[in-house]
Amino acid sequence: MTRRYWLMKSEPDVFSIEDLAAKDFEEWDGVRNYQARNFMRDMKKGDLVLFYHSNAKPPGVAGVAEIAAEAHPDRTQFDPKSEYYDPKSTQDEPRWDVVTVKHVETFDELVSLATLKGAAELEGMHVVRKGSRLSVTPVDQEHFQAVLELAKAKTSVR
DNA sequence: GCCAACGTTGGC
DNA sequence: GCCAACGTTGGC
Numbered sequence: 001m002t003r004r005y006w007l008m009k010s011e012p013d014v015f016s017i018e019d020l021a022a023k024d025f026e027e028w029d030g031v032r033n034y035q036a037r038n039f040m041r042d043m044k045k046g047d048l049v050l051f052y053h054s055n056a057k058p059p060g061v062a063g064v065a066e067i068a069a070e071a072h073p074d075r076t077q078f079d080p081k082s083e084y085y086d087p088k089s090t091q092d093e094p095r096w097d098v099v100t101v102k103h104v105e106t107f108d109e110l111v112s113l114a115t116l117k118g119a120a121e122l123e124g125m126h127v128v129r130k131g132s133r134l135s136v137t138p139v140d141q142e143h144f145q146a147v148l149e150l151a152k153a154k155t156s157v158r
Numbered sequence: 159g160c161c162a163a164c165g166t167t168g169g170c
Numbered sequence: 171g172c173c174a175a176c177g178t179t180g181g182c
Binding site: 009011033054055058059113130131132133134135 | 178179180181
């Protein structure tokens, strides 16, 4: 099986890796960017995800999740009471999808964006680029492994 | 709070 | 189709 790797951003004040660990599974709703949506549509069950805390102090990768269910319609787009409501979306042709993610691991210590930026082997990774805004991005296997090793290195030093 | 880097909207 | 105005993301 060819497994693919991704990075997904979430603001921990809204939904953190601790929240995911408590629930085990989560529907990743609220993505309203076509590029991010298209990446989610490419995700396969078993793919691994770097769970990134954005708008955090500090921002960085907090752990790992796994794709538990592939893309299916985001119910919040049909709900007028939801902040994610999209009046232009129809049941016949939904615009927005979710994937279901499962908790795999919470790092003992966050791998901060500063650490990622300081790692030469992560050059070219989307999240280290200046002005990176895309909330869902593919990650090279080499980059994914390198982030795991950074997380392990931090743990062993303590 | 500032600002860079986009994405979206709408006039033309 | 072009582009200006505006909105959003997210680091710092």
